[in-house]
Amino acid sequence: MKRIFIISLLLIAATTAVFAQQNRGGAGSSARGYVSEWDMAATLANIPLGELDQAEIDGMLLMREEEKLARDVYLTLAEMWSIRSFENIARSEETHMDAMKSLLDRYDIDDPVKSDEVGSFTSPLMQELYDELVGAGDVSYIEALKVGAKIEELDIADLLGLIDATDNDDIRIVYQNLLKGSRNHLRSFDMQIQKFGGSYTPEHLSPEEYDRIASSDRETGSLVSDPNYVF
Secondary structure (H helix, E strand, C coil): CHHHHHHHHHHHHHHHHHHHHHHHCCHHHHHHHHHHHCCCHHHHHCCCCCCCCHHHHHHHHHHHHHHHHHHHHHHHHHHHHCCHHHHHHHHHHHHHHHHHHHHHHHCCCCCCCCCCCCCCCCCHHHHHHHHHHHHHHCCCHHHHHHHHHHHHHHHHHHHHHHHHCCCCHHHHHHHHHHHHHHHHHHHHHHHHHHHCCCCCCCCCCCHHHHHHHHCCCCCCCCCCCCCCCCC
16 A cells, blocks of 8 residues: 555656646746737737627637636646646636636626636536536546546637637637647647546547647647637
8 A cells, every 4th residue: 555655656746747847838838928928909909899699799708617617627626636737727727717808898798707716607507517527536636637638628629619600800819819728738638648548538529639639739839810720
């Protein structure tokens, strides 16, 4: 038993070191980099406001809470497992939340996030998902990584659908940048799952699309300004 415990500690320490190295040029540093990258005021200011239908409004409300879901789950798992990688990606998710808040403010839409408290949601669906995902991540460290992959592929699938459902360039630009971040997070989680001999079966993307994203290089550079960008 003592030997198993020591091995587990060594595995966790190794994971932390890998993520720390990765985050110097990966998710962690990108979370800091997003401070400037996500300052979209100048870009969006030159784009006229579009006409919104209810589906577009519902999509923005969904993504505002879905990004909070990601942040809150990662913060909870970070505390649960004492792994800084979850904290780093949670900071990135906070920038995604801020981007969606800016978009809602731009169109004078009431914010569905009534409390910034971790684990508190307006949507019953998001509340249920939070409880379910945290419970799944509590099983083991590798299961926590799988939760991360599940959240990111859900974000990607939803964002792809929302991009197709709007012709407003400002909304599409924000969604394109959320997509870029989610693809990078998915790559990080998938790499760690494989490192520990695990595997993940996608639920929201096709296996082909999941593998195409996970096996590709991390996306660098600044803000995606093309509303019709194709990865």
